[in-house]
Amino acid sequence: MTQQEIGNAIKERRKKLGVNQQTLADLASVAVNTVVAIERGEGNPQLATLLTILETLGLQIDINIKQLDYETV
Amino acid sequence: MTQQEIGNAIKERRKKLGVNQQTLADLASVAVNTVVAIERGEGNPQLATLLTILETLGLQIDINIKQLDYETV
DNA sequence: GTCATAATCTCAATATATTGCGATTTCGGT
DNA sequence: ACCGAAATCGCAATATATTGAGATTATGAC
Numbered sequence: 001m002t003q004q005e006i007g008n009a010i011k012e013r014r015k016k017l018g019v020n021q022q023t024l025a026d027l028a029s030v031a032v033n034t035v036v037a038i039e040r041g042e043g044n045p046q047l048a049t050l051l052t053i054l055e056t057l058g059l060q061i062d063i064n065i066k067q068l069d070y071e072t073v
Numbered sequence: 074m075t076q077q078e079i080g081n082a083i084k085e086r087r088k089k090l091g092v093n094q095q096t097l098a099d100l101a102s103v104a105v106n107t108v109v110a111i112e113r114g115e116g117n118p119q120l121a122t123l124l125t126i127l128e129t130l131g132l133q134i135d136i137n138i139k140q141l142d143y144e145t146v
Numbered sequence: 147g148t149c150a151t152a153a154t155c156t157c158a159a160t161a162t163a164t165t166g167c168g169a170t171t172t173c174g175g176t
Numbered sequence: 177a178c179c180g181a182a183a184t185c186g187c188a189a190t191a192t193a194t195t196g197a198g199a200t201t202a203t204g205a206c
Contacts, residue, residue: 006136036155043120046117047118049193051075060136104165106164119193
């Protein structure tokens with residue numbers, strides 16, 4: 001999962017929950033600029049920042065052994 | 074998954090692969106101090122740093138919904 | 147069209163991760 | 177115990193994320 005994909009996952013989840021960037025930023029106690037950068041894949045957030053935002057959105061990180069990409073299952 | 078748990082996962086994976094911290098640091102092009110801090114859960118690495126180390130160890134990040142998914146979108 | 151909201155960008159100031167080097171401690175084998 | 181390797185710590189220098197405020201752009205509603 002790349003930084004861009006992580007940003008997309010955050011953006012999609014945020015929209016699914018119906019909150020805007022500013023509200024998410026407030027809830028996660030980070031600056032809206034930080035949220036913007038992460039969602040756009042332009043950011044390189046510190047782990048604590050990322051975890052806080054994910055937590056706010058009800059998301060979590062898992063670490064797994066890299067899997068091959070299966071085109072169709 | 075907390076920063077500490079992420080650090081533990083990295084340490085376990087590294088030992089399972091039989092490489093020391095310095096070698097992992099070299100392969101991931103980061104300082105050994107950075108690896109040490111992350112493994113001990115004392116670090117707050119930037120996402121790119123974490124992803125590089127995970128990639129080197131054949132690990133990947135996944136983002137999942139924390140609680141029961143009743144949305145079924 | 148106007149209006150309001152959301153998203154994005156710029157910039158400077160601040161906070162913090164990262165690095166490099168060395169010193170120290172811990173660990174494992176013989 | 178000894179010895180070598182690994183792991184950890186300390187500290188200053190550097191790199192980069194984060195913040196805050198405002199300005200700009202985009203979108204949608206009316």
